[in-house]
Amino acid sequence: MGQEVASLIHELSNSLTILFLQTQLLSKKAPPAPPYEENLAVIRDQARRMIQMVDNLRATADTDGFSLESTDVNALVEKTLDLQVHQIEAEGIQVVTDLDPTLPHTGTDPYKLQQVLVNLINNARQAMESSHQAGALTIATRTIRAEGDASSIIQVRVSDDGPGIPQEVMPYIFEPFFTTKEGQGMGLGLSICEQIAKEYEGRLWAENNDAGGATFVLELPAATETRALETPTTTWRTTQPKLHILIVDDEPAVARSTGRFLQQAGFEVLTTTEPHHALLLLERNRVDLIISDLNMPHMSGQQFWQAVRERHPRLAGRIIFSSGDSSAQRLQTFLVKSGCAWIQKPFKPEELLRLIRKSVPCLRQANRDAA
Numbered sequence: 001m002g003q004e005v006a007s008l009i010h011e012l013s014n015s016l017t018i019l020f021l022q023t024q025l026l027s028k029k030a031p032p033a034p035p036y037e038e039n040l041a042v043i044r045d046q047a048r049r050m051i052q053m054v055d056n057l058r059a060t061a062d063t064d065g066f067s068l069e070s071t072d073v074n075a076l077v078e079k080t081l082d083l084q085v086h087q088i089e090a091e092g093i094q095v096v097t098d099l100d101p102t103l104p105h106t107g108t109d110p111y112k113l114q115q116v117l118v119n120l121i122n123n124a125r126q127a128m129e130s131s132h133q134a135g136a137l138t139i140a141t142r143t144i145r146a147e148g149d150a151s152s153i154i155q156v157r158v159s160d161d162g163p164g165i166p167q168e169v170m171p172y173i174f175e176p177f178f179t180t181k182e183g184q185g186m187g188l189g190l191s192i193c194e195q196i197a198k199e200y201e202g203r204l205w206a207e208n209n210d211a212g213g214a215t216f217v218l219e220l221p222a223a224t225e226t227r228a229l230e231t232p233t234t235t236w237r238t239t240q241p242k243l244h245i246l247i248v249d250d251e252p253a254v255a256r257s258t259g260r261f262l263q264q265a266g267f268e269v270l271t272t273t274e275p276h277h278a279l280l281l282l283e284r285n286r287v288d289l290i291i292s293d294l295n296m297p298h299m300s301g302q303q304f305w306q307a308v309r310e311r312h313p314r315l316a317g318r319i320i321f322s323s324g325d326s327s328a329q330r331l332q333t334f335l336v337k338s339g340c341a342w343i344q345k346p347f348k349p350e351e352l353l354r355l356i357r358k359s360v361p362c363l364r365q366a367n368r369d370a371a
Contacts, residue, residue: 012054013324014251016346020047021257024349028264042083048111049118051346053192068107068200070223073154074099076110077139080117092134093125100142104222106154108200113220116196116204119189120158120216127162127214136161143222152222161213165206173206193218243356244285247271248278248292248304249322254345258291261349267356275299275307282312289359290315291352294323294331294342302331305338320355322347 023044027037081088081095088095106113121137128135138159143152165173176191190204197204202220209215245267249255252273259271270285272278275296281287290308294301301321309316317339324345335342341355 009054009324012050013345014254016047016051016054017324018253018257020044020051020346021261021349023047025257025260025264045111045114046083048348049115051111051348053115054346069110070105071108071110071113072105073113073156073220074101074103074141076114077117077141077156080114080121081139084118084121088125088137091125091129093128094134094136096136096138098138098140103141103143103154104152106200106220107223108220112196112199116193116218117156117158119193120218123189123216124158124160124162124214128160131163144219154220154222156218156220157215158218159209159213159215161209161211164208164212165214170206174204242266242268243288244268245270245356246278246281246285246287246290248275248290248296249273250293250296254293258352262352262356265353275304278304279307279311282308282315287315288318289356290319292319292321294321302334305334305340309338318359320352320359 023040027040027044077097077099081097121139124137128137138157140157140159142155142157144155145152174190174194194204197218197220200220202218204216204218206214206216245262247255247259247262247269249258249271250273255271255273259269263269270281270287272281275292276299278290278292292301292304296304299307305316305319308319319338319340321335321340321342322345323342341359343352343355
């Protein structure tokens with residue numbers, strides 16, 4: 001199963017990277033008419049959510065990918081309901097929201113938190129469908145105080161009027177691969193939701209309602225000044241002098257999409273799917289930075305780095321490796337030795353730009369030293 005999951009992650013990572021980069025390219029062209037602009041935003045948001053799903057499916061976590069943003073939970077609840085409104089209405093479900101207007105923000109990744117909300121709403125819908133048509137879905141938010149502490153806790157309650165959770169099933173609902181829905185998923189949804197809650201110092205549990213149905217309760221700490229929150233950037237075009245970047249990826253669509261995105265961001269770009277061809281391009285062209293896949297059929301990332309080190313030593317530490325599976329974790333010793341950075345596929349474009357920009361100061365100094 002581990003090999004199958006690793007293969008699945010690798011394929012999904014490439015496809016999601018392409019999808020995300022293409023939506024970004026489309027949004028940067030001539031501004032589309034309002035409905036198309038909104039549709040692109042929805043596709044981009046859902047691609048981000050799928051990227052987070054893939055990240056959570058990985059056997060090992062990328063600790064560098066942990067991020068905190070100031071997140072408006074009420075706004076995220078409304079946005080998540082908007083995404084599902086057509087399906088909810090088609091099923092005849094009545095939605096009741098009771099959102100505390102004084103709710104503070106929390107420090108989390110909004111796409112991961114939306115993943116939790118989507119899973120909880122879908123579970124409620126499926127529970128009601130299994131027992132009766134239509135039904136009532138209630139989502140409430142409120143602020144509570146932590147026991148023995150003055151800090152605030154944000155609580156989100158997602159309730160349904162379905163059959164409830166059998167007592168014999170309740171202890172197992174958050175276990176990976178446990179499911180009572182034959183042929184309707186892998187049983188990872190609630191396990192991942194609980195993992196996300198813990199990742200952001202929160203918790204998630206379920207309880208049966210006295211009047212019937214079940215409620216899932218999500219608690220997260222309110223944001224405080226002591227928690228470092230990251231504000232997402234909306235600036236895409238680099239302000240640095242033009243860098244010449246070589247992209248090496250055996251997946252043609254990934255190489256092409258990444259190249260187009262970086263060209264649009266203001267870089268000079270060369271792309272190839274063959275490490276041997278990449279070495280020829282290095283002989284004939286100016287290259288300041290290389291972005292290379294770690295897993296390639298005819299020459300591995302390690303072998304490519306060794307060849308670059310022998311023929312172009314100044315570039316040996318200027319390679320950003322990318323990987324769609326757990327190979328980068330397995331190759332941490334190599335990455336530390338090489339001094340190279342790496343980014344996990346599927347990557348968000350802003351993450352790639354941030355990593356490139358991080359490399360720019362040392363590149364400038366190296367160029368000055370060479371001169």
